Amino acid sequence: MKVVNSEQIKQLDRIAIDEFLIPGIVLMENAGLAVVDEVLKSIKDKENKEVIIVCGMGNNGGDGFVVARHLLNKGIPVKVFITGNPADISGDARKNYNIIHKLNVDIHILVGVNNLKKFSEIIKSSSLIVDAIFGTGLKREVDGLIKEVIHIINNSKKEVIAIDLPSGICADDGSVCGIAVRATKTVVLALLKLGNINYPGADYVGEMILKDIGIPNKAVEDMSLNINLITNNMVKEYMPVRKRDTHKGTYGKAYIVAGSTGMTGAAILSCEAALRSGAGLLKIPVPQSLNTIMETRLTEAITVPLPEFRKGVVGISDIEKIIKTMEESDAIAVGPGSGRSRELEELLRNMLEHTSKPIVLDADALNALADRKELLELIRSKAVMTPHEGEMARLTGLEIDYINNNRIEVASEFAKKWNVVVVLKGARTVVAGPKGEIYINTTGNPGMATAGSGDVLTGIITGLIAQGIKPLNAAAVAVYIHGASGDLAAQKVGEYGLLASDIVKEIPFAIKEIVGR
Numbered sequence: 001m002k003v004v005n006s007e008q009i010k011q012l013d014r015i016a017i018d019e020f021l022i023p024g025i026v027l028m029e030n031a032g033l034a035v036v037d038e039v040l041k042s043i044k045d046k047e048n049k050e051v052i053i054v055c056g057m058g059n060n061g062g063d064g065f066v067v068a069r070h071l072l073n074k075g076i077p078v079k080v081f082i083t084g085n086p087a088d089i090s091g092d093a094r095k096n097y098n099i100i101h102k103l104n105v106d107i108h109i110l111v112g113v114n115n116l117k118k119f120s121e122i123i124k125s126s127s128l129i130v131d132a133i134f135g136t137g138l139k140r141e142v143d144g145l146i147k148e149v150i151h152i153i154n155n156s157k158k159e160v161i162a163i164d165l166p167s168g169i170c171a172d173d174g175s176v177c178g179i180a181v182r183a184t185k186t187v188v189l190a191l192l193k194l195g196n197i198n199y200p201g202a203d204y205v206g207e208m209i210l211k212d213i214g215i216p217n218k219a220v221e222d223m224s225l226n227i228n229l230i231t232n233n234m235v236k237e238y239m240p241v242r243k244r245d246t247h248k249g250t251y252g253k254a255y256i257v258a259g260s261t262g263m264t265g266a267a268i269l270s271c272e273a274a275l276r277s278g279a280g281l282l283k284i285p286v287p288q289s290l291n292t293i294m295e296t297r298l299t300e301a302i303t304v305p306l307p308e309f310r311k312g313v314v315g316i317s318d319i320e321k322i323i324k325t326m327e328e329s330d331a332i333a334v335g336p337g338s339g340r341s342r343e344l345e346e347l348l349r350n351m352l353e354h355t356s357k358p359i360v361l362d363a364d365a366l367n368a369l370a371d372r373k374e375l376l377e378l379i380r381s382k383a384v385m386t387p388h389e390g391e392m393a394r395l396t397g398l399e400i401d402y403i404n405n406n407r408i409e410v411a412s413e414f415a416k417k418w419n420v421v422v423v424l425k426g427a428r429t430v431v432a433g434p435k436g437e438i439y440i441n442t443t444g445n446p447g448m449a450t451a452g453s454g455d456v457l458t459g460i461i462t463g464l465i466a467q468g469i470k471p472l473n474a475a476a477v478a479v480y481i482h483g484a485s486g487d488l489a490a491q492k493v494g495e496y497g498l499l500a501s502d503i504v505k506e507i508p509f510a511i512k513e514i515v516g517r
């Protein structure tokens with residue numbers, strides 16, 4: 001599903017109007033009608049049906065005027081509040097204002113303190129508020145009278161239906177521009193905006209309903225939009241069908257280089273997650289002294305004991321064996337719980353130099369790359385890097401705050417620069433491909449902010465690549481499954497006590513629920 005920023009929706013709007021000759025007022029009519037549907041649903045069982053519509057001076061306000069007209073026609077009592085001088089309304093919004101003016105709709109103009117008091121009183125006795133102050137045209141901090149208006153709306157505790165975006169949320173990144181309406185429901189028009197799904201905006205939208213307003217699909221296709229929301233359908237499309245006449249070799253061999261003394265758990269979580277995601281076979285190189293514990297904990301994996309660099313850390317004295325196993329595999333991962341050492345850097349250098357196989361780089365492998373940036377040059381192709389913002393900061397030298405405020409741009413620039421797939425983890429994980437492809441994930445919950453959760457993700461990505469899914473798609477599908485597994489786990493144990501191992505246990509059930517098998 002496509003996601004747009006304010007510039008892209010403006011451009012799409014222009015294409016629909018100028019190239020496909022759909023009058024803007026028709027789109028506005030469709031937008032208003034889409035909102036009316038939702039308003040009627042909401043007030044259906046209410047005795048008091050009075051609807052307050054708060055309109056701004058742009059097209060979002062224009063949508064609000066259309067809503068007013070149709071509600072009036074259905075006998076619903078409506079009051080319209082306008083946040084400025086109606087003389088300043090122009091274009092299609094002006095036409096719709098003129099119509100409701102002619103129809104003698106009860107229109108109030110919001111100016112001055114007394115006026116706000118009246119507004120506050122009137123909404124107390126209403127049933128529902130429609131927020132049509134700002135949509136994608138919000139440009140600067142909200143202040144003055146409109147700030148007060150939004151404050152009153154939020155304090156009213158009334159049900160609020162926002163048109164397109166809760167007013168005050170920036171369409172481009174979900175930031176709050178001073179203050180924003182806390183909506184119960186947001187009717188999103190035509191396409192999802194980044195502001196609807198990115199935090200903190202996502203916390204303000206309430207229930208999100210996406211409505212068609214008649215923009216031709218062809219116009220959307222012609223724009224080759226690059227930002228996508230990962231959906232159930234995408235996962236269904238890419239998860240391989242398990243045909244009857246197959247065997248474990250069909251589903252690929254994974255090779256996970258992970259774990260060291262004190263961090264065997266990371267290896268176990270990654271390995272179990274890869275197997276629970278459907279990989280046919282899994283091998284793990286193990287420092288000799290840890291072999292017994294790994295064998296005891298990993299029933300289904302094959303451990304490959306190797307000489308140690310120091311106790312509990314895989315050495316590279318038998319690098320040929322590592323390279324051979326690596327090349328016999330379909331997907332490789334390196335890093336979870338590997339520990340930071342010169343030896344790991346050398347191991348990684350050898351792996352990157354010798355492999356032609358897709359490789360997932362996580363945790364200590366990312367630290368090694370941050371410490372020795374020249375190793376990044378060795379990544380030739382098909383690598384998936386899974387940094388959280390801290391690891392991304394070390395890799396790029398950027399401030400964490402900057403990364404968090406520009407997650408898509410940072411992930412995408414890095415992916416393009418190094419020709420890799422980047423999974424920038426967090427509350428809205430961004431998956432970026434080397435050609436500018438972007439996938440955003442909305443599954444998952446804060447219970448997943450727990451030790452080992454990222455190791456599970458690495459296992460899922462590796463397991464999916466082993467099954468033949470291309471790295472970019474595997475990364476996108478994996479973050480969705482990872483989040484969905486975390487959501488199932490949270491349903492059972494809540495968010496506080498959720499452990500990474502709870503996420504692993506839910507992987508098969510999440511896949512079954514999404515894929516249906």
Ligand SMILES: NC(=O)C1=CN([C@@H]2O[C@H](COP(=O)(O)OP(=O)(O)OC[C@H]3O[C@@H](n4cnc5c(N)ncnc54)[C@H](OP(=O)(O)O)[C@@H]3O)[C@@H](O)[C@H]2O)[C@@H](O)CC1
Nearest residue numbers: 013027028057058059060134135136137138139140141164
């Ligand atoms: N895309 C589509 O296909 C369709 C889109 N449609 C709808 O149009 C919406 C976009 O409309 P839009 O572009 O007119 O912008 P909108 O959100 O109404 O805001 C602009 C107004 O707000 C003002 N303003 C801005 N910031 C401010 C601030 N901080 N404080 C105070 N004022 C501020 C700004 O004033 P200015 O900066 O110009 O002085 C201007 O007056 C979109 O979300 C959807 O609902 C549908 O009608 C059908 C088809």
Ligand SMILES: Nc1ncnc2c1ncn2[C@@H]1O[C@H](COP(=O)(O)OP(=O)(O)O)[C@@H](O)[C@H]1O
Nearest residue numbers: 425426427444445446448449451452453454455
């Ligand atoms: N609030 C949240 N909502 C959704 N997912 C989250 C949230 N917090 C963390 N996660 C997910 O949990 C994982 C944490 O990974 P990471 O920070 O690497 O943990 P660790 O290093 O302990 O394994 C990431 O996939 C991240 O996207």
Ligand SMILES: [K+]
Nearest residue numbers: 131134163165
């Ligand atoms: K709005």
